[in-house]
Amino acid sequence: GAGVSQSPRYKVAKRGQDVALRCDPISGHVSLFWYQQALGQGPEFLTYFQNEAQLDKSGLPSDRFFAERPEGSVSTLKIQRTQQEDSAVYLCASRMDSTKETQYFGPGTRLLVL
Amino acid sequence: SQQGEEDPQALSIQEGENATMNCSYKTSINNLQWYRQNSGRGLVHLILIRSNEREKHSGRLRVTLDTSKKSSSLLITASRAADTASYFCATHSGNTPLVFGKGTRLSVIA
Numbered sequence: 001g002a003g004v005s006q007s008p009r010y011k012v013a014k015r016g017q018d019v020a021l022r023c024d025p026i027s028g029h030v031s032l033f034w035y036q037q038a039l040g041q042g043p044e045f046l047t048y049f050q051n052e053a054q055l056d057k058s059g060l061p062s063d064r065f066f067a068e069r070p071e072g073s074v075s076t077l078k079i080q081r082t083q084q085e086d087s088a089v090y091l092c093a094s095r096m097d098s099t100k101e102t103q104y105f106g107p108g109t110r111l112l113v114l
Numbered sequence: 115s116q117q118g119e120e121d122p123q124a125l126s127i128q129e130g131e132n133a134t135m136n137c138s139y140k141t142s143i144n145n146l147q148w149y150r151q152n153s154g155r156g157l158v159h160l161i162l163i164r165s166n167e168r169e170k171h172s173g174r175l176r177v178t179l180d181t182s183k184k185s186s187s188l189l190i191t192a193s194r195a196a197d198t199a200s201y202f203c204a205t206h207s208g209n210t211p212l213v214f215g216k217g218t219r220l221s222v223i224a
Contacts (some may be wrong), residue, residue, distance in 0.1 A: 004156070012180030031184070033211070033212075040216070041216055041217075042158070042202050042215050042216050042217050043202075043214045044214070045211035045212065045213070048211060056211065059211065072150075091156055093156075093157075101145060101147070101162055101206065102147075102159045102167075103159065103212065104159070104163065105149075105156035105157040105158070106156050107154075107155055107156045108155075110154075110155050
């Protein structure tokens with residue numbers, strides 16, 4: 001389909017491992033967002049890209065979290081030295097551009113850190 | 115941090131009944147949006163209401179906004195089993211990111 005896709009859908013990591021989560025936004029969408037959703041909670045903003053520029057990373061919880069979107073399309077969220085509190089669903093959303101208000105979400109990557 | 119707070123946290127109704135969920139928030143907003151999330155899935159945008167609007171309809175959905183009380187409600191009429199999901203409000207202020215509430219878990223029993 002033409003929606004936002006994320007991979008992997010599920011990831012189990014041992015504490016201390018590095019993980020990389022991928023997001024393929026809707027083709028042509030300029031804006032891309034990453035959110036973290038803990039169990040039973042609403043999504044919390046992590047970071048925002050407009051094309052390849054990371055305009056807001058105020059929600060990244062620590063310097064172990066890093067996101068990139070080098071060519072302005074696919075984005076990768078990397079978590080280094082994972083810890084148990086990183087266990088959550090990581091959601092990616094894209095938006096046509098900054099003049100539009102609707103974000104389209106992917107299915108998420110469920111990360112479990114043991 | 116989460117600005118919106120939905121209430122109730124969980125709601126269980128019979129098919130055909132109406133479901134009402136409320137959202138309260140803390141700061142002034144440009145718009146408020148409602149999203150649905152089915153178990154294990156991403157969020158689906160349902161409806162957006164701007165700060166200068168008081169009510170909006172979309173199919174079986176009716177949203178109200180009271181900026182003086184900093185609150186919104188989502189009404190789903192004639193509910194169906196397929197409406198079973200979590201519902202989140204999200205507020206947008208200025209250039210800040212969307213801020214989501216904790217959600218209401220709706221169960222519609224056939």
